[in-house]
Amino acid sequence: MTINILFAAKAERWPQYEAPLTKALKTAGLKGFNLSTDIAPQDVDYIVLAPNGPVRDFTPYANCKAVLNLWAGVEDVVGNSTLTQPLARMVDHGLTQGMVEWVTGHVLRHHLGIDAHIHGQDGVWRKHTPPLAENRAVTILGLGALGTACAKALVSLGFDVTGWSRSAKDLPGVRCLNGDAGLRTALETAQILVLLLPKTPQTEDLMNAARLALLPRGAVVINPGRGPLIDDDALLEALDSGHIAHATLDVFRIEPLPPEHPYWAHPSVTVTPHVASETREDTASEVIAENIRRSEAGEPILHLVDRDLGY
Numbered sequence: 001m002t003i004n005i006l007f008a009a010k011a012e013r014w015p016q017y018e019a020p021l022t023k024a025l026k027t028a029g030l031k032g033f034n035l036s037t038d039i040a041p042q043d044v045d046y047i048v049l050a051p052n053g054p055v056r057d058f059t060p061y062a063n064c065k066a067v068l069n070l071w072a073g074v075e076d077v078v079g080n081s082t083l084t085q086p087l088a089r090m091v092d093h094g095l096t097q098g099m100v101e102w103v104t105g106h107v108l109r110h111h112l113g114i115d116a117h118i119h120g121q122d123g124v125w126r127k128h129t130p131p132l133a134e135n136r137a138v139t140i141l142g143l144g145a146l147g148t149a150c151a152k153a154l155v156s157l158g159f160d161v162t163g164w165s166r167s168a169k170d171l172p173g174v175r176c177l178n179g180d181a182g183l184r185t186a187l188e189t190a191q192i193l194v195l196l197l198p199k200t201p202q203t204e205d206l207m208n209a210a211r212l213a214l215l216p217r218g219a220v221v222i223n224p225g226r227g228p229l230i231d232d233d234a235l236l237e238a239l240d241s242g243h244i245a246h247a248t249l250d251v252f253r254i255e256p257l258p259p260e261h262p263y264w265a266h267p268s269v270t271v272t273p274h275v276a277s278e279t280r281e282d283t284a285s286e287v288i289a290e291n292i293r294r295s296e297a298g299e300p301i302l303h304l305v306d307r308d309l310g311y
């Protein structure tokens, strides 16, 4: 029997994914599949989904067994009331490794004070020795697939790493905290703060004025998670007062970040255009294929989203 797999992302994605997905489905041992951008809804067995793609109403896909998201973040689909099928999010080696590299690079930039040498090419011999990583406290909010991988990488470089998550965790070398008291400690000790939480009703505006005030004076905020994790006005105020020394922001409430947004011109803000990490076609295709293989074999699907928690 043919397995009908609908690829439902923006049209320009299809040429990038057609070959790797076909290869991964074959490698996973799936025979007799039909992978296409055009399948009659009632015949679709699986939807490979980008939430900004063409499928917004899942009602006609009555026989669909699972929706497989190409993105790690599911905030644009998790609340869709027409979606009754299981929803899996993307946990992909390429996505994780990309985030580890981006976070490590930006943490090291601030830890080493690299900017002083890049911007200070003026003949002044500014000798400044940064502390060792073991004397630099880095806090990561969110210890999921990405936060955990980043925490491990920073621990391996010697940083003093604290992590915070909803449920209790035990990661070697990481001070793992949870709950409100844990968040307070995680913030009070953070010289560099990395946000790797999903956007949910519970995490929106988590970094408000009161929580930014808990950070030590001169702390740096790095946000590759989601824009709404931060109250933008509160962050701008904290930057203007010097309480926060710098913010490196990859994600925003509105993307692309509008040209008139104060972040662009602020001397203490670095804007990166949502490039911290991308789903990689080859490795993501393997994850999609493995989940279809599992579903067809009656095995549990990986990386299922908890619809109540929203991630």
Ligand code: NAP
Residues within 6 Å of the ligand: 072, 073, 074, 091, 095, 099, 141, 142, 143, 144, 145, 146, 147, 148, 164, 165, 166, 167, 168, 196, 197, 198, 199, 200, 202, 203, 224, 225, 226, 250, 251, 274, 275, 276, 277, 278, 311
């Ligand atoms: P994940 O595996 O689902 O991990 C989410 C983490 O956040 C978990 O540790 C979870 O706690 C914690 N969390 C969720 N709600 C919480 C709450 N209310 N209080 C405390 N902790 C909470 O997600 P991921 O794969 O690591 O990805 C994280 C986010 O990164 C994505 O949702 C996406 O927004 C963002 N992202 C950005 C880019 C980019 O290019 N900028 C790329 C990929 C992903 P538990 O462990 O206890 O469940």
